Amino acid sequence: MRTRWRAAHVLAHRDGTHALLRDGEVVWDGDTIVYVGTRYDGPVDEELDLGEALVMPGLIDLDALTDIDHLVLDSWAAPERDGGLLWSREYFTDRRRDVFTPAERATVREYALVQLALHGITTYMPIASEVHSSWAEPYDELVEMARTSRRIGLRGYLGPAYRSGVNVTLPDGGRGVEFDEERGRAGLRDALRFLDHTAALADPLVNGVLLPCRIETLTVELLRETADAARRRDALVRLHCLQGMTERNLVRELHGTTPLRLLERTGLLDTRLLVPHGIVIDRHPDVYGEDRGDLAILAAAGVSVVHCPQTSLRYGQVLHSFDAYRRAGVNLCLGTDSFPPDLIRGMDLGVHLAKVVDGRADAAPAEHYVEAATLGGARALGRTDLGRLEPGAQADLVAFRLDDIRDGVQDDPVRTFLLNGTARQASHSVVAGRPVLTDGRIPGIDLANLRRRAQELFDRMRAAYSERDLLRRDTAELFPPTFPPLREPSV
Helix, strand or coil: CEEEEEEEEEEEECCCCCEEEEEEEEEEECCEEEEECCCCCCCCCEEEECCEEEECCCCEEEEEEEECCCHHHCCCCHHHHHHHHHHEHHHHHCCCCCCHHHHHHHHHHHHHHHHHHHCCEEEEECCCCCCCCCCCCCCHHHHHHHHHHHHCCCCEECCCCCCCCEEECCCCCEEEEEEEHHHHHHHHHHHHHHHHHHHHHHCEEEECCEEEEEHHHCCCHHHHHHHHHHHHHCCEEEEEECHHHHHHHHHHHHHHHCCHHHHHHCCHCCCEEEECCCCCCCCCCCCCCCCCCCHHHHHHHHCCECCHHHHHCCCCCCCCHHHHHHHHHEEEEEEEEEEEEEHHHHHHHHHHHHHHHHCCCCCCCHHHHHHHHHHHHHHHHHHCCCCCCCCCEEECCEEECCHHHHCCCCCCCCHHHHHHHCCCHHHEEECCCCCCCCCCCCCCHHHHHHHHHHHHHHHHHHHHHHHCCCCCCHHHHHHHCCCCCCCCCCH
């Protein structure tokens, strides 16, 4: 079936880069774009005039939250409460459990995937917290998640997260890692089994990848086995690392080296590697504050850094710097990593943080961030048919409304949208030519019911922090309100 969209602004693609098209048209047949221009001359089966809207390539989120957000609980904790947000050693040893049943976990996944779609994301790679699970992510859970993702219509790069250790609060209040190596090996076996599952599905919207957890929670053996498996299977690997000084200190304590050298030592730099955050390298002011070659190593290895500006800032971190990584030849792509999965807000925040870090108003212009959210994500995935609107590309596209007076006056539509807008302005999206978002709604999804169920599960997740806390504090102490509740005096 041949479909045409018309819009006031289309972010088209020409000669390897994006280009703005005024009063543009995008036409696709099946799952493939056949025309991008202003005067399509041919029959269509369906058409939609989107009016004052910006049509873009579908946004690619490579650290996409597929969970109920925990940042709302742990991004503002005072030092005396911070340790209570991890597992205690005693909880690890004697009492670890799943807070949610498999059916409840499936609801959590559906809630999160719906959020991605509502915010204009068409391609994603998931991230979920393990704090409320008994370990990491079982195979069956990802099979069910893939089923939900297919039903909604998103393009997913999926795999069960696995680890051989977990961050814990030690009895003296310090930070450590406790290991269960067999659970790590079993997790890798599940991950390889899931690669076989996705190959058997033969669905282009479900792609298997290897998703080990944080670098400090994997043994050297598991890191090496992951690298070997990735090379054998030609599989993408995403590993959270280079993201904080606590991680760097733990890796030094456990392995006597830095996280980047550990990637080299275990062969992971020889894989198709994605690194979420990638902040703490030699340039970071808490390390050396100068370039001593780490960026060159990342660039030479073809590592893609999944930059998550909004989440990083919420935890007090910033990339040093977007422009420096880009100039060094490191492929930058984007992730949200927490709620809301709003890459528009994230891009705008990144633009302005870059000004502070580099001391220049043009340090990271809007167009560079848009490229990261589209072309950079496509490069990280090895997909020349994603992240662009041109004939032959996949029909993955999203429309954002620009017709609200609250958006202000308009200059350049992309720059103005990033400055004044939000991904909540997404009105329509298609993935592989199939509608996902229509007039701001996802067909077949009862949003009110899903919101109610998600809140119930969040409340249970929040309550469970007390049983993991070293001091067994109740949630009123772990998560005090911003202001004390007002109680009316009794009459």
